[in-house]
Amino acid sequence: MMNQEHIDFFISIVGKENVYSDKAHKIAYCYDATKERFEPDAVVFPRDEQDVSKVLKYCNEHKIVIVPRGAGSGFTGGALPSNGGIILSLERHMNKLLEIDMENMVGVVQPGLVNMQFQKAVEEVGLFYPPDPASEEYSTLGGNVSENAGGMRAAKYGITKDYVVALRAVLPNGDIIVAGKKTIKDVAGYNTAGILIASEGTLAVITQMTLKLIPKPKFKKTYMGIFPDVNKAMNAVFKSLAAGANPVAMEFLDALVIKALKEKFPQVELPQDAGGILVGDVDGSSLADVNAQLETLKESFSKNGSIGFIIAKDEEESKKLWFARRNASPATAIYGTKKLNEDISVPRSKLPEALDGIYAIGKKYGFNVPCFGHAGDGNIHVNVMVKDKNNPKEMEDGHKAIKEIFQFVVDLEGTLSGEHGIGLSKAPFMNIAFTQAEINLFKNIKKAFDPNNILNPHKMGL
Amino acid sequence: MMNQEHIDFFISIVGKENVYSDKAHKIAYCYDATKERFEPDAVVFPRDEQDVSKVLKYCNEHKIVIVPRGAGSGFTGGALPSNGGIILSLERHMNKLLEIDMENMVGVVQPGLVNMQFQKAVEEVGLFYPPDPASEEYSTLGGNVSENAGGMRAAKYGITKDYVVALRAVLPNGDIIVAGKKTIKDVAGYNTAGILIASEGTLAVITQMTLKLIPKPKFKKTYMGIFPDVNKAMNAVFKSLAAGANPVAMEFLDALVIKALKEKFPQVELPQDAGGILVGDVDGSSLADVNAQLETLKESFSKNGSIGFIIAKDEEESKKLWFARRNASPATAIYGTKKLNEDISVPRSKLPEALDGIYAIGKKYGFNVPCFGHAGDGNIHVNVMVKDKNNPKEMEDGHKAIKEIFQFVVDLEGTLSGEHGIGLSKAPFMNIAFTQAEINLFKNIKKAFDPNNILNPHKMGL
Numbered sequence: 001m002m003n004q005e006h007i008d009f010f011i012s013i014v015g016k017e018n019v020y021s022d023k024a025h026k027i028a029y030c031y032d033a034t035k036e037r038f039e040p041d042a043v044v045f046p047r048d049e050q051d052v053s054k055v056l057k058y059c060n061e062h063k064i065v066i067v068p069r070g071a072g073s074g075f076t077g078g079a080l081p082s083n084g085g086i087i088l089s090l091e092r093h094m095n096k097l098l099e100i101d102m103e104n105m106v107g108v109v110q111p112g113l114v115n116m117q118f119q120k121a122v123e124e125v126g127l128f129y130p131p132d133p134a135s136e137e138y139s140t141l142g143g144n145v146s147e148n149a150g151g152m153r154a155a156k157y158g159i160t161k162d163y164v165v166a167l168r169a170v171l172p173n174g175d176i177i178v179a180g181k182k183t184i185k186d187v188a189g190y191n192t193a194g195i196l197i198a199s200e201g202t203l204a205v206i207t208q209m210t211l212k213l214i215p216k217p218k219f220k221k222t223y224m225g226i227f228p229d230v231n232k233a234m235n236a237v238f239k240s241l242a243a244g245a246n247p248v249a250m251e252f253l254d255a256l257v258i259k260a261l262k263e264k265f266p267q268v269e270l271p272q273d274a275g276g277i278l279v280g281d282v283d284g285s286s287l288a289d290v291n292a293q294l295e296t297l298k299e300s301f302s303k304n305g306s307i308g309f310i311i312a313k314d315e316e317e318s319k320k321l322w323f324a325r326r327n328a329s330p331a332t333a334i335y336g337t338k339k340l341n342e343d344i345s346v347p348r349s350k351l352p353e354a355l356d357g358i359y360a361i362g363k364k365y366g367f368n369v370p371c372f373g374h375a376g377d378g379n380i381h382v383n384v385m386v387k388d389k390n391n392p393k394e395m396e397d398g399h400k401a402i403k404e405i406f407q408f409v410v411d412l413e414g415t416l417s418g419e420h421g422i423g424l425s426k427a428p429f430m431n432i433a434f435t436q437a438e439i440n441l442f443k444n445i446k447k448a449f450d451p452n453n454i455l456n457p458h459k460m461g462l
Numbered sequence: 463m464m465n466q467e468h469i470d471f472f473i474s475i476v477g478k479e480n481v482y483s484d485k486a487h488k489i490a491y492c493y494d495a496t497k498e499r500f501e502p503d504a505v506v507f508p509r510d511e512q513d514v515s516k517v518l519k520y521c522n523e524h525k526i527v528i529v530p531r532g533a534g535s536g537f538t539g540g541a542l543p544s545n546g547g548i549i550l551s552l553e554r555h556m557n558k559l560l561e562i563d564m565e566n567m568v569g570v571v572q573p574g575l576v577n578m579q580f581q582k583a584v585e586e587v588g589l590f591y592p593p594d595p596a597s598e599e600y601s602t603l604g605g606n607v608s609e610n611a612g613g614m615r616a617a618k619y620g621i622t623k624d625y626v627v628a629l630r631a632v633l634p635n636g637d638i639i640v641a642g643k644k645t646i647k648d649v650a651g652y653n654t655a656g657i658l659i660a661s662e663g664t665l666a667v668i669t670q671m672t673l674k675l676i677p678k679p680k681f682k683k684t685y686m687g688i689f690p691d692v693n694k695a696m697n698a699v700f701k702s703l704a705a706g707a708n709p710v711a712m713e714f715l716d717a718l719v720i721k722a723l724k725e726k727f728p729q730v731e732l733p734q735d736a737g738g739i740l741v742g743d744v745d746g747s748s749l750a751d752v753n754a755q756l757e758t759l760k761e762s763f764s765k766n767g768s769i770g771f772i773i774a775k776d777e778e779e780s781k782k783l784w785f786a787r788r789n790a791s792p793a794t795a796i797y798g799t800k801k802l803n804e805d806i807s808v809p810r811s812k813l814p815e816a817l818d819g820i821y822a823i824g825k826k827y828g829f830n831v832p833c834f835g836h837a838g839d840g841n842i843h844v845n846v847m848v849k850d851k852n853n854p855k856e857m858e859d860g861h862k863a864i865k866e867i868f869q870f871v872v873d874l875e876g877t878l879s880g881e882h883g884i885g886l887s888k889a890p891f892m893n894i895a896f897t898q899a900e901i902n903l904f905k906n907i908k909k910a911f912d913p914n915n916i917l918n919p920h921k922m923g924l
Binding site for chain 2: 185
């Protein structure tokens with residue numbers, strides 16, 4: 001339990017202005033993007049890695065729980081202090097862009113730096129950082145790495161883990177470790193950085209990240225493929241990619257989402273007969289290259305039953321095409337007062353079967369389940385729409401449907417989460433996705449880093 | 463210690479024809495590509511994952527050491543039974559290509575499959591597996607993953623770890639685990655696959671691998687840039703890459719290697735005044751794209767002091783340009799009877815400084831140190847040439863020089879190994895590259911997987 005002595009110690013390390021245990025701060029740091037709320041016992045803002053090290057060492061010795069936090073924009077409760085303890089907030093001081101190393105094409109950043117700020121800074125010097133989670137305007141890079149964030153560009157460019165070159169981190173005992181170098185190849189020692197990525201703040205506190213950058217693609221165009229139904233669209237996804245198309249993004253909207261968009265946003269311009277839509281960008285080093293790729297997509301879509309293919313002529317038309325996808329999530333609100341949304345992921349070839357099965361489960365319980373998301377990488381945002389959130393039976397059925405969807409997806413060789421992580425929200429479903437042997441291994445790994453279980457305990461079902 | 467009872471147990475599991483403890487087999491499995499020799503107590507050839515599981519469970523209970531082995535082509539002793547025990551050889555039975563999944567663009571393979579066989583099979587259906595270590599003709603994919611093998615195409619396409627989508631593995635206690643799925647995104651649970659890659663057979667025995675494939679590039683051309691000295695060539699490397707060039711490979715030869723090639727292979731066609739050479743391939747989806755890239759390279763090389771730029775007109779000319787690089791290693795033999803070769807890696811921008819420093823250390827001890835390798839990714843093959851290997855003083859000086867080179871490279875933010883791993887050979891240098899805190903963490907990770915220390919013990923300095 002937290003007492004004044006502990007608070008005084010934290011003050012002695014980071015200064016009075018960086019430790020809070022008043023009600024206002026407890027409330028300000030009790031939330032994330034879930035609806036769950038848990039108040040911490042205190043909020044501490046470390047100024048640098050040394051502060052982090054001293055705070056962790058003390059907490060480890062006194063068995064005080066620490067929950068590292070970036071922007072608190074996570075969807076699964078990863079940054080919630082569900083067991084009390086202190087919030088270690090990296091956003092106030094440890095939010096700097098330390099270096100853009102043009103020669104080695106890497107950026108060196110602190111964990112609290114906001115994704116979009118980094119993207120803008122590197123693009124100004126002609127470089128490119130592809131991972132762009134929907135939260136890019138406010139989520140921090142430390143959070144992105146801790147959750148292995150995805151985004152719209154994963155189909156072509158991969159996800160956060162593909163851009164982590166090296167990390168600095170503080171272990172629960174206060175030890176500072178370096179994992180990786182600015183080198184492309186490094187096979188000395190265990191791949192500690194590999195295991196820290198997506199570990200949801202349960203193994204160490206990341207204090208610095210070296211992220212890979214690539215040259216900014218010179219040309220980009222937006223396309224939209226129209227299909228009579230989502231099944232045909234889903235077939236076109238993996239068939240066009242296997243045929244050699246390499247779009248930056250291939251996002252999809254199903255019939256329910258399209259209907260909702262037309263109702264909620266009458267200004268949206270979508271073909272009358274669209275029952276499934278694929279939309280995305282194509283980029284390249286020359287206009288000829290971009291056009292050739294669009295041709296491949298168009299042909300491949302056509303072979304797989306598309307009834308229309310639109311290419312944006314300019315930035316304004318591109319925005320219009322993207323409008324539907326960007327507003328898919330708010331549009332679904334027409335179907336209910338409570339959205340149970342999950343971000344399952346399947347091998348791309350299983351997308352048609354996955355959607356059929358998800359709709360069938362929804363039907364069984366009487367729910368509309370509009371789906372949209374990152375078809376190009378097999379990641380579906382599933383939305384079980386509860387009409388009346390104050391109806392306990394309906395809410396219970398909603399959660400049953402979600403559980404059934406998880407089981408179905410895992411049986412299809414899919415995963416519980418493509419982007420959002422496990423945190424608290426999906427912890428009850430870990431035994432659907434993993435055997436006891438695998439969970440035991442996770443627990444052993446956790447213990448190897450954090451023997452006293454002070455770092456974000458009980459997250460990920462551990 | 464191994465006794466007949468243990469041997470009988472192994473026979474009861476895998477069959478008499480798959481267990482050997484005779485002298486001939488002990489000798490046949492006592493070596494790798496180092497000069498070290500250690501005889502195992504027995505050699506066991508599991509037929510499938512169940513065999514692996516049963517053998518590991520038994521060995522764990524009886525504290526019998528197991529050394530997993532692919533082709534035994536490693537350069538650092540990773541597959542040597544330096545503490546006795548059994549060799550678990552995956553090459554005889556567990557060497558199958560299980561599936562090429564065109565729709566999801568992955569290959570599913572067993573660990574004993576030879577890299578080149580896999581490359582050929584996927585290229586036949588229009589796909590491409592980029593990691594191509596120099597040992598590709600005989601090294602196994604299981605070994606490649608366990609060492610995180612690099613190769614000639616890393617500058618553009620990355621290394622083995624960038625192609626591991628999912629693994630199946632057996633833990634020392636016999637538990638079978640699945641790490642990852644055929645999905646592009648998967649953030650459920652710890653990234654166990656990430657930590658198994660490059661773990662040199664010390665954490666688990668990999669029994670199946672799902673490897674990412676990409677569309678085979680349609681066009682390829684070979685280039686050679688000629689420089690008056692290696693320093694100018696090294697400057698051109700990171701400057702041309704930062705300028706947006708994206709060659710598949712950018713290999714280098716220094717003045718000593720060029721001299722040796724001319725002496726050892728008089729048929730080699732190299733410009734008279736070449737003091738440093740960069741050679742590699744450029745590929746792309748169109749000829750126009752390939753030519754544009756070559757133009758960028760040529761311009762950028764020229765700006766950085768090149769005195770010639772050759773583009774191969776056809777396959778035959780391409781082979782001629784590659785001849786020098788492919789024969790760099792044997793050519794260096796003119797400088798001595800014993801080669802102490804290491805594969806250090808530095809951030810690309812440090813290549814000029816790294817080579818200057820390496821030559822200076824060689825000079826201090828009176829050695830020629832010809833260098834060549836993968837400049838495009840910062841990976842240098844350093845060869846300290848000992849003139850008379852029977853001269854103990856000279857050999858001792860050689861090892862001193864190597865140690866000094868390691869320290870120098872680490873000070874330059876480089877690493878002990880870009881491709882070969884640590885194994886036995888580089889274990890004594892771990893404390894140059896890692897702090898005690900980092901080594902302690904490695905030991906804790908090892909214990910989390912292998913509490914009885916039966917899997918490839920004492921490798922990687924653990």
